[in-house]
Amino acid sequence: MFEHKLGYVEWLTARFYAFVDGMGWHLAHKPLDHVWMSVIIFLFFVAFFGIWKKKYGIYPTFAQQTLEVYFSFIRNMVKDMIGHGWERYFPLIGTLGLFILFSNLLGLIPIFKSPTSSMNVTFACAITVFVYYHAQGIRQQGLLKYLKHFAGPVWWLAWLFIPVEIIGHISRPLSLSVRLFGNIFGEDTIIAILFMLVPFFVPLPLMCLAIFTSLVQTLVFVMLSCVYIAGAVAHEESH
Secondary structure (H helix, E strand, C coil), rough: CHHCCCCCHHHHHHHHHHHHHCCCCCCCHHHHHHHHHHHHHHHHHHHHHHHHHHHHHCCCCHHHHHHHHHHHHHHHHHHHCCCHHHHHHHHHHHHHHHHHHHHHHHCCCCCCCCHHCHHHHHHHHHHHHHHHHHHHHHHHHHHHHHHHHHHHHCCHHHHHHHHHHHHHHHHHHHHHHHHHHHHHHHHHHHHHHHHCCCCCCCCCHHHHHHHHHHHHHHHHHHHHHHHHHHHHHHHHHHH
């Protein structure tokens, strides 16, 4: 019964795959849905920013104004949360924010699927932040000094602090990825079920709520990324 309710979305997706295979591209394979959806977003960014860069400043557009608002918001947040040297971390945070937001919203378009409804994508984003903030911490302070703060404020409590710190850092990518995956997968599934039960009318308010949820989840991911980076690079400035 549950599979039947999702049948319409699955049927549209199957038709899309058949069209792609019929064109001879042979790109669509269901186990790799999230990969091709991510590629679509990447190609959209390449095309959009390539065209927009040539026309930027000639005349104001809605897209230009929206991106300027996004740029100012992310810039102020990164600057306030990380502080000195924030410019170094802005490109990663800004790019992650755009990718996650568009990934969240893509599933609201028929025959498409949100890449962030797959744990593979959300964990990849989370592990990128995990590796990045550790690399920046080591870059700023040096390996030995960076590892030293895992031992806590006093050496004789290192046996207690080191396991706690390790567990805490390992849990960060898990919490980032599971939180984002759970919210996006859940909302996409509910919308698909309601669309089968009452097409068009009932899902519309829920889709508006899904847009808000997508914005919130993007903001949470970006804010936590800033917190982790700030914690990794702040020790040098405190000495």
